[in-house]
Amino acid sequence: MTEKLSIESRFRFIEDQYKEILEKIAEAAVKSGRSPSDVRFMAVTKTHEPVLINHALSLGVDLIGENKVQELLSKWEYLSPPDVEKHLIGHLQSNKVRKIVGVVSMIQSVDSVSLLQEIERQSALKGLTTDVLLEVNIGEESAKTGLSPDSVFATAFSVEALPHVRLRGLMAVPPICETEAEIRGYFAKMRRIYEDVKALTLPTAAIDTLSLGMSQDYVPAILEGSTLVRVGSALFGMRRY
Numbered sequence: 001m002t003e004k005l006s007i008e009s010r011f012r013f014i015e016d017q018y019k020e021i022l023e024k025i026a027e028a029a030v031k032s033g034r035s036p037s038d039v040r041f042m043a044v045t046k047t048h049e050p051v052l053i054n055h056a057l058s059l060g061v062d063l064i065g066e067n068k069v070q071e072l073l074s075k076w077e078y079l080s081p082p083d084v085e086k087h088l089i090g091h092l093q094s095n096k097v098r099k100i101v102g103v104v105s106m107i108q109s110v111d112s113v114s115l116l117q118e119i120e121r122q123s124a125l126k127g128l129t130t131d132v133l134l135e136v137n138i139g140e141e142s143a144k145t146g147l148s149p150d151s152v153f154a155t156a157f158s159v160e161a162l163p164h165v166r167l168r169g170l171m172a173v174p175p176i177c178e179t180e181a182e183i184r185g186y187f188a189k190m191r192r193i194y195e196d197v198k199a200l201t202l203p204t205a206a207i208d209t210l211s212l213g214m215s216q217d218y219v220p221a222i223l224e225g226s227t228l229v230r231v232g233s234a235l236f237g238m239r240r241y
C-alpha cells in the first residue's frame with residue numbers, strides 16, 4: 001500500500017481482505033472440528049489511522065488490538081463507536097497500567113506477578129475488573145518478553161489472590177519459523193499448556209481464550225486450537241512506521 005492510493009481504494013482493499021480472511025477462518029475452524037463462531041477475529045490497528053479502522057468497524061469488526069498504550073490513548077476517542085472492545089496486546093510497563101485500565105477490557109500481554117498486582121490495584125481504584133491473558137514466551141527467546149512456559153502455572157495461581165483481575169487464558173507470539181510444521185509445533189505446545197491451565201482449580205478464572213495467530217499464520221494457529229486471531233497487515237496492508 002502506498003499513500004498515493006485513494007481512500008476509496010484502501011477501503012475496497014480492506015473489504016476484500018476482510019471477506020477473504022473470514023472465509024479462511026471459517027474453513028480452518030471447521031477443519032479443526034469447531035464452528036466458525038468459536039474463533040474470534042481481532043483487527044490489529046497499530047500505526048493505522050482511525051478513518052481506516054472505522055471502515056473495518058463498519059464492516060462488522062468488533063474487537064481491536066493495539067500494542068502501545070500511548071497510541072491507543074491518542075486514538076480511541078476517534079473510533080466509531082469509541083467504546084468498541086479494545087485489548088492491549090503489547091508489552092506493558094507497570095507505570096502505564098493506571099492509564100490503560102478501564103480503556104481496554106483485556107490485557108493480553110501480562111508477563112509478571114508484579115504487573116498483575118498493579119493491574120489489581122488500579123482496577124480496584126476504578127471499581128472494575130480487568131480480564132487478562134498470560135503471555136507465554138513459547139520459543140524461550142531471550143530477546144522476547146513473556147513468561148517462561150515453566151512459570152505459567154504459578155502465575156495463573158497468583159491471579160486467585162486478586163479480586164479485580166480475571167484470568168481468561170493465554171497468548172503467544174512464537175518465533176519466526178521457516179516451515180509450517182515448525183510453527184504448528186509451537187502452537188501445539190501452547191495448546192497443551194492452555195489445556196493444563198484449564199484443568200487447574202482456579203475458582204475465579206474463566207479460561208476461554210487461547211490467543212494465537214497473526215497475518216502470516218492464523219490458519220495453522222486455528223488448526224491447533226486458537227480461539228482468537230490477531231490480524232493486522234493482512235487486513236489493512238503493510239504498516240508504515
Ligand SMILES: *Cc1c(COP(=O)(O)O)cnc(C)c1O
Pocket residue numbers: 044046067089090173213214215216230231232233234
Ligand atoms: C502487530 C501484532 C500483531 C499483528 O501482526 P500482523 O502480522 O500485521 O498481523 C499481532 N499480535 C501482536 C502482539 C502484534 O504486536
